[in-house]
Amino acid sequence: MLIESAFRYPEAAIAATxxxxxxxxxxxxxxxxCALSYYRANEVIYAEGDAAGPLYLVVTGAVRIVRLTxxxxxxxxxxxxxxxxxxxxxxxxxxxxxxxxxxxxVQVLRPQSASGFGNCALALALKSLERANRHLVLLxxxxxxxxxxxxxxxxxxxxxxxGFVGLPMQRNDIADHLGLTFETVSRVLRxxxxxxxxxxxxxxQVEILDPDGLSLLxx
Amino acid sequence: MLIESAFRYPEAAIAATxxxxxxxxxxxxxxxxCALSYYRANEVIYAEGDAAGPLYLVVTGAVRIVRLTxxxxxxxxxxxxxxxxxxxxxxxxxxxxxxxxxxxxVQVLRPQSASGFGNCALALALKSLERANRHLVLLxxxxxxxxxxxxxxxxxxxxxxxGFVGLPMQRNDIADHLGLTFETVSRVLRxxxxxxxxxxxxxxQVEILDPDGLSLLxx
DNA sequence: CGACCAATTGAATTGATTCAAGGTCCGTGG
DNA sequence: CCACGGACCTTGAATCAATTCAATTGGTCG
Numbered sequence: 371m372l373i374e375s376a377f378r379y380p381e382a383a384i385a386a387t388x389x390x391x392x393x394x395x396x397x398x399x400x401x402x403x404c405a406l407s408y409y410r411a412n413e414v415i416y417a418e419g420d421a422a423g424p425l426y427l428v429v430t431g432a433v434r435i436v437r438l439t440x441x442x443x444x445x446x447x448x449x450x451x452x453x454x455x456x457x458x459x460x461x462x463x464x465x466x467x468x469x470x471x472x473x474x475x476v477q478v479l480r481p482q483s484a485s486g487f488g489n490c491a492l493a494l495a496l497k498s499l500e501r502a503n504r505h506l507v508l509l510x511x512x513x514x515x516x517x518x519x520x521x522x523x524x525x526x527x528x529x530x531x532x533g534f535v536g537l538p539m540q541r542n543d544i545a546d547h548l549g550l551t552f553e554t555v556s557r558v559l560r561x562x563x564x565x566x567x568x569x570x571x572x573x574x575q576v577e578i579l580d581p582d583g584l585s586l587l588x589x
Numbered sequence: 590m591l592i593e594s595a596f597r598y599p600e601a602a603i604a605a606t607x608x609x610x611x612x613x614x615x616x617x618x619x620x621x622x623c624a625l626s627y628y629r630a631n632e633v634i635y636a637e638g639d640a641a642g643p644l645y646l647v648v649t650g651a652v653r654i655v656r657l658t659x660x661x662x663x664x665x666x667x668x669x670x671x672x673x674x675x676x677x678x679x680x681x682x683x684x685x686x687x688x689x690x691x692x693x694x695v696q697v698l699r700p701q702s703a704s705g706f707g708n709c710a711l712a713l714a715l716k717s718l719e720r721a722n723r724h725l726v727l728l729x730x731x732x733x734x735x736x737x738x739x740x741x742x743x744x745x746x747x748x749x750x751x752g753f754v755g756l757p758m759q760r761n762d763i764a765d766h767l768g769l770t771f772e773t774v775s776r777v778l779r780x781x782x783x784x785x786x787x788x789x790x791x792x793x794q795v796e797i798l799d800p801d802g803l804s805l806l807x808x
Numbered sequence: 809c810g811a812c813c814a815a816t817t818g819a820a821t822t823g824a825t826t827c828a829a830g831g832t833c834c835g836t837g838g
Numbered sequence: 839c840c841a842c843g844g845a846c847c848t849t850g851a852a853t854c855a856a857t858t859c860a861a862t863t864g865g866t867c868g
C-alpha cells in the first residue's frame with residue numbers, strides 16, 4: 371500500500387538474533403534457509419491478494435497486520451515484534467497486508483520437510499488465534515481506557531523490558547489496533563499520565579510507573 | 590457456567606450427518622471414533638480451565654464460544670453450526686467456554702495418527718483464525734447497522750439457505766457477539782426491517798429480502 | 809529557519825448505551 | 839380451555855463515552 375522496495379541488507383546490520391520461544395525454534399529448524407530482508411518504515415511485506423504460503427519471522431523491528439474495509443477504514447489485527455512469526459493464511463491468497471512499522475528485519479521461512487513444518491506451524495497458528503480471541507474481547511467489551519491499559523500491559527509482557535515500553539508505531543496505528551481514533555489514544559495516554567500510572571518519557575516510549583494500577587484498569 | 594449435565598442420545602435422534610467440507614472430512618478420517626453427545630440449550634460443553642486437546646464437530650444445532658472479563662462482561666468470539674469444528678486452544682487449558690445454544694449434537698474428535706490429525710487440524714485452525722480476524726474488523730471499525738448486516742450475510746453464507754436465516758441464539762447472544770447491547774440489536778433489526786432489507790418471519794427467523802442492499806451496509 | 813508531519817488539546821456533536829416501560833410468546837396449572 | 843407467570847423482545851427518553859471538527863503545539867529534517 372505504501373512504498374514498495376525491499377532491499378537486502380548486510381546481515382551484520384541486523385542485531386543479534388532474539389532468543390526464540392521453543393515453538394519458533396522448532397519452526398526455524400524445520401524451515402529451509404531463506405532470504406533475510408530488511409524493510410524501512412512503512413513498506414509492504416506482503417499485500418492483500420498476494421500468494422500465501424511462507425511464514426515470516428520478525429528478527430528486528432515491528433510489523434503491523436492491516437485489513438481495510440471497502441471504504442478505507444483500517445483495522446490493525448496485530449503487531450508483531452522480534453521473535454514472533456506471522457503470515458498465517460487459511461486460503462491461497464492473503465486477506466490482509468503486512469507492513470513494516472519501523473526499520474524491520476524479516477526472515478522468510480519456507481517448509482523443508484512438509485509434515486514437520488506443518489506441525490510446528492500449528493502451535494504458532496494457535497497462538498495467533500489465542501491473541502486474536504483476546505483482542506475480540508478488548509474490541510467488543512472494553513472502554514477506551516481499558517483498551518489502552520491492556521495494550522500497554524501486553525507490550526510490557528512481550529518486550530520483557532524493565533518498566534519501559536517502546537511504542538514504535540504512531541498514534542494512528544495504535545488507534546486502528548484498539549478500535550479508537552488517534553485523538554482518543556492521545557487523550558487516554560494523558561489521563562493515564564495524570565493518574566501517575568505511566569510516564570511519557572518520549573513520544574514513542576512509555577515508562578510503566580504502576581503496573582498493578584494499570585492491571586486494575588485492564589478489564 | 591450453566592446447567593452441567595450432558596446425557597447421551599440415541600444416534601437416530603440426530604439428523605443425518607451434514608455434508609462436510611473437505612478439511613472436516615479429512616479431520617474426521619484422522620480421528621478415532623468417539624462419543625456423540627447431545628446437549629440441551631445452554632449447557633456447558635467445556636469450561637475455562639478444562640484440559641484442551643480434543644476437537645469438537647457440531648453435528649446439529651449451534652454452539653457459542655464465550656469469554657468473560659473479570660467483572661463479568663461477556664464476549665462471544667464465535668458461533669459454530671453443523672459441520673463446523675471448534676475447540677482449538679494454544680495452551681493446555683481452555684481460555685473460553687463452549688456452550689450449546691439450542692439442542693446440539695457434538696462429535697468429539699481425538700487424534701488417531703498424531704501427525705495426520707495435526708495436519709488436518711492446521712487447515713481448520715487457520716479458518717478459525719481467518720474468521721476471528723474478520724470479526725476484529727467488525728468490532729473495531731463497523732457501525733451497529735453494519736455489524737448486523739455483516740452478521741446476517743455471514744449466517745446466510747454458512748447456512749446455505751434459501752433466503753431465510755435462522756437465529757437460534759437470543760438477542761443477548763447476538764449483542765455479545767457483535768459488541769453491542771441487546772436493545773441496540775433489536776433496534777437495528779427494526780431499521781433493517783423498515784428499509785425492507787429483511788423481514789422478521791419469527792423472532793428466530795429472518796428472511797433476507799434484499800441481499801444486495803444488505804451487502805451495501807456490510808462495510 | 810521554515811516546512812511538514814505527528815501529537816496534543818479543546819469544544820461541539822453523535823451513535824450507542826442506560827434506564828424505564830410495555831408487549832409478546834409460551835408453558836403450566838387451575 | 840383459559841388465566842397466570844416468567845423470560846425474552848421491543849420501544850421510548852435521557853445520558854454519556856467517544857468521535858468529529860478545529861486549532862495549536864512539538865519535533866524533525868532539509
